Amino acid sequence: MSCLRLQDWPEPIVRVQSLSDSGLPVVPDRYIKPPSQRPSLDSASPTESSIPLIDLGGLFGDDANLRASIINRISEACTDWGFFQVVNHGVSPVLMDQMLQVWRQFFHLPIELKQVHANSPRTYEGYGSRLGVEKGAILDWSDYFFLHYLPSSLKDYNKWPALPNSCREVIEEYGKELVKLCTILMKVLSINLGLGEDYLQNMFGGDDIGSCLRVNFYPKCPQPDLTLGLSSHSDPGGMTLLLPDDRVAGLQVRKGDNWVTVKPAKHAFIVNIGDQIQVLSNAIYKSVEHRVIVNSAEERVSLAFFYNPKSDLPIEPAKELVTPDRPALYPPMTFNEYRLYIRTKGPCGKSQMESQKSPR
Ligand code: OGA
Ligand code: NI
Numbered sequence: 553m554s555c556l557r558l559q560d561w562p563e564p565i566v567r568v569q570s571l572s573d574s575g576l577p578v579v580p581d582r583y584i585k586p587p588s589q590r591p592s593l594d595s596a597s598p599t600e601s602s603i604p605l606i607d608l609g610g611l612f613g614d615d616a617n618l619r620a621s622i623i624n625r626i627s628e629a630c631t632d633w634g635f636f637q638v639v640n641h642g643v644s645p646v647l648m649d650q651m652l653q654v655w656r657q658f659f660h661l662p663i664e665l666k667q668v669h670a671n672s673p674r675t676y677e678g679y680g681s682r683l684g685v686e687k688g689a690i691l692d693w694s695d696y697f698f699l700h701y702l703p704s705s706l707k708d709y710n711k712w713p714a715l716p717n718s719c720r721e722v723i724e725e726y727g728k729e730l731v732k733l734c735t736i737l738m739k740v741l742s743i744n745l746g747l748g749e750d751y752l753q754n755m756f757g758g759d760d761i762g763s764c765l766r767v768n769f770y771p772k773c774p775q776p777d778l779t780l781g782l783s784s785h786s787d788p789g790g791m792t793l794l795l796p797d798d799r800v801a802g803l804q805v806r807k808g809d810n811w812v813t814v815k816p817a818k819h820a821f822i823v824n825i826g827d828q829i830q831v832l833s834n835a836i837y838k839s840v841e842h843r844v845i846v847n848s849a850e851e852r853v854s855l856a857f858f859y860n861p862k863s864d865l866p867i868e869p870a871k872e873l874v875t876p877d878r879p880a881l882y883p884p885m886t887f888n889e890y891r892l893y894i895r896t897k898g899p900c901g902k903s904q905m906e907s908q909k910s911p912r
Pocket of ligand 1: 768
């Protein structure tokens with residue numbers, strides 16, 4: 553693949569928020585999905601039978617039975633859904649609220665102040681409005697801000713928003729807390745896969761893991777039945793902790809042939825398995841497809857914190873999970889190489905995972 557293609561966007565960037573603010577009554581053609589991809593909004597209200605809600609409180613106490621039952625519920629959630637919500641996770645609810653609040657404020661700054669951070673497909677860092685560089689692609693109804701938190705060599709405060717004033721401090725603290733929570737969940741996943749508790753973390757590069765934040769902003773949309781806030785995709789990295797707007801639903805998770813709308817629980821994180829854990833687990837765990845629907849009444853903000861392997865380590869199925877009956881499904885590949893796909897093509901369901909399968 554030519555790196556030149558990733559130097560700049562193929563077309564002038566239009567901020568979806570500006571389109572929305574202009575009050576136009578219809579969605580421009582660029583955002584209209586083919587009928588097969590459009591959401592059916594009649595069945596989109598959140599249902600009770602959705603992804604599991606797991607209280608992590610007992611994980612930190614000394615009741616061994618309770619601990620075992622929590623670990624077991626996470627195991628079931630990973631196999632049945634690839635997604636679950638967690639509460640009592642140890643991250644301060646005040647910090648969660650502050651983080652949502654500073655980002656809402658950021659997106660409501662005057663456009664000139666946001667444009668300073670306009671991003672390019674070379675690193676994706678900054679303020680963006682599309683994923684992928686295919687000319688003429690149908691776009692999603694959202695803007696976003698993408699930044700690196702780890703490794704420290706990629707963390708650059710100058711690339712983070714300077715406003716609102718408390719922004720950098722809040723992001724720093726939030727990142728610290730979320731890395732802690734991810735470390736704990738990585739142990740639980742390792743145990744559930746029958747590996748030593750530090751196995752996945754070590755395969756990810758130990759202390760050298762990567763993490764980044766994508767803040768999604770979904771403006772109000774005049775015709776939400778024709779478009780998507782974020783097209784179907786699986787997350788390319790290791791594991792994602794999503795903090796959704798608790799006032800507006802929007803995330804849909806694939807369950808068989810259906811899309812299930814997630815009802816966000818107060819101060820919960822939505823956890824999901826990414827492609828790198830699918831590879832390491834030799835597909836015992838699957839990174840499940842998800843997408844976002846928008847609506848005409850309310851804008852929505854969400855924070856996706858991605859916990860990733862060190863970018864230049866080859867990731868392949870754990871030797872312990874490869875047997876004559878279950879050969880390695882994927883060849884080794886670094887995360888750097890892997891993520892070029894979504895960065896070039898944009899979100900396309902699970903087509904990348906499918907195309908990576910070892911030939912047999
Ligand atoms: C993502 C994502 C879901 C949401 O950013 O990868 O899936 O609800 N976001 O915004
Ligand atoms: Ni995602």
